[in-house]
Amino acid sequence: PVMRPARFLAIGALGFGFASIVLQACLAIGMSPYVAQIPALALTILLTWRLNRRFTFHHAGRGTVSEFLFYLAASMVGLLTNGIVYTVAIMVDVSPAIALALGTLAAATVNWLGYSRIVYRTG
Numbered sequence: 325p326v327m328r329p330a331r332f333l334a335i336g337a338l339g340f341g342f343a344s345i346v347l348q349a350c351l352a353i354g355m356s357p358y359v360a361q362i363p364a365l366a367l368t369i370l371l372t373w374r375l376n377r378r379f380t381f382h383h384a385g386r387g388t389v390s391e392f393l394f395y396l397a398a399s400m401v402g403l404l405t406n407g408i409v410y411t412v413a414i415m416v417d418v419s420p421a422i423a424l425a426l427g428t429l430a431a432a433t434v435n436w437l438g439y440s441r442i443v444y445r446t447g
Contacts, residue, residue, distance in 0.1 A: 357420040382444070
């Protein structure tokens with residue numbers, strides 16, 4: 325249990341790097357910063373669910389589809405947090421990559437609470 329936060333943060337950092345690459349690729353093909361965030365975050369949720377399931381929290385004791393739906397629901401609260409911070413940052417002329425970082429940091433706490441207390445609750 326002590327290593328869970330460290331694993332969560334490491335997977336989050338990997339997820340951030342992955343989201344940044346997807347974001348930059350989407351911007352390179354002409355997507356707006358607002359639209360480019362959608363595939364970046366959607367693909368990152370899939371990646372971090374698999375990694376957190378295996379290395380941080382293990383399985384939730386429910387079926388894979390059910391677990392993913394709980395993870396997705398918890399992630400939506402983090403995404404809302406991320407989206408608000410990202411949008412405000414873009415509106416004040418912060419670069420898309422920095423805006424993504426700010427949104428990611430704000431959402432990390434929300435995600436940790438949702439995953440550890442709802443999705444992968446043990447007891």
